[in-house]
Amino acid sequence: MPADLTPLHHDLTFMSPLSEQRADRLARFVAAGLSEPGALVVDIGCGWGELLLRTLAAAPTARGLGLDLDAEAVAHGTATAAARGLADRVELVAGDAKEHLPDAVDAVICIGASQIWGPAVEEKQPLDYAGALAAIRALVSPGARVVFGDAIWSQEPTAQATAPLTGRPDEFVPLARLVELAVDARFAPVRVHEANQDEWDEFETGFSAAYAHWLATHPTDHPDAQAVRDRARAQREGYFSGYRGYFGMAYLELLAV
Template sequence: MDSSTSTHTGTTGTAPHADTTGPHVTDPDAAPPRLTRVTFHGPLSQERADRIVRRAAEPLVRAGGGTVLDLGSGWGETLLRVLEAAPGSTGIGVDLNEEDLARGRASAGARGLGERVEFIAESATDTARGPADVVLCLGSAHALCPADAPPPYSADALRVLRRLVAPGGRVVLGEGFWQRTPTAADLAALWPDARADEHLDLGGLAEAAVAAGFRPLWVETASEEEWEEFESAYLADTEEWLASHPHHPRAAELRERADRHRAGFLRGYRRLLGFAYLTLAPVATD
């Protein structure tokens, strides 16, 4: 997804995608560029994104406009696409990563959306923003919960999202789920402190949405191809830099980090951790 941070263990809400560039530096050879091959900060194809955006924008199009709130927005690619699909709408992206927010602002300006969207550096936990007509939370459910909240975070996040969406609106939640119950050996191959109760299964995730006051309009999951595309794109800038700078002082550090990340996917959460996209309608309270 678009978030720069997500589960308490990682950056996409799914797995430990640590920043591969390190601190900001002025020497362009001192670190690889950051995530230039990644369109969405999560396993999401262009085709699926088009369908999700179309469904999310439906109430905005019918009303001739409205408001969109993206929590853990990162650079807000999905947010910007919803605004493009719904002329007359305005949006806010909330995130803590200033580099991603700057990328979002630049992208908005280049697409003629600069006057219709704000990217704001603040925490999504206990946010006072909303209600909005469309609320996006893509790989950022953890960001809605206090840091000491016990897992799984999905159910608590869904209750927060229900409060933040306007009547007749839409919520799009992108969230990890276990494709099968992880064993102790599975957990040992994942990120530090991985827990079996960290995620729900897909049925449990849909049921948590219903319990929070939604009806699931659409439940879909990232394909293996989408996962592989995302994971490859996530590391591609770093891998290319390492191939060109094998003896750079930072090469050993970045090589170890990239190798660890790749092994975590290929030997760890591949085919174990799924990623679901739920398009949700709030149940009327009248």
């Protein structure tokens, strides 16, 4: 694929299907538990850190640590933090979260990052929610606030829905099972909600918008044009003719107990 595709933050506000209203709810939930000066919230798999920065804006004495493998996203988030006057209270690190996590924190945001504690994505194994929740619980004390979000099946998946993903119907669990796994990991759910279809449509089309931008600014006979068209078609068909309405995203607002 060409190197000059626009980065995801060009077309997406968040690296998950997340509306402004839902993001505000999650940021306020975490911020409400960060009243002590210097309290530390870590965002595991932060992308460009938008939700973390909004949480810090709502908790003016708190500190933030964001961890992600994507150096370009981290660089964008660092620049955004400086532009918003938050640079002195947040650090965004490009690297393996397991190598950079502190031993203890005051709050956690972890959205779409359970694979950090499970099998490599290339192995196409079921998502290890339990391992992720246990690792997060080990970071916090009772009463700490955690926002945990990850993929679920919104309804029983069909073969057409699983094919563009790993092809496994057991890759994800239903929402009810995820809630029970959180309880088993010693969390008490405060609120549980799921991304709606509008949030998913905005995310999926924003995720693939880079292909449209590229095709609109390069000649049709460019050496990379067919590869971009093929990638755009695969993304489009995988979503609209495959997992749309089946592949969901759950958001759990949790208290450690």
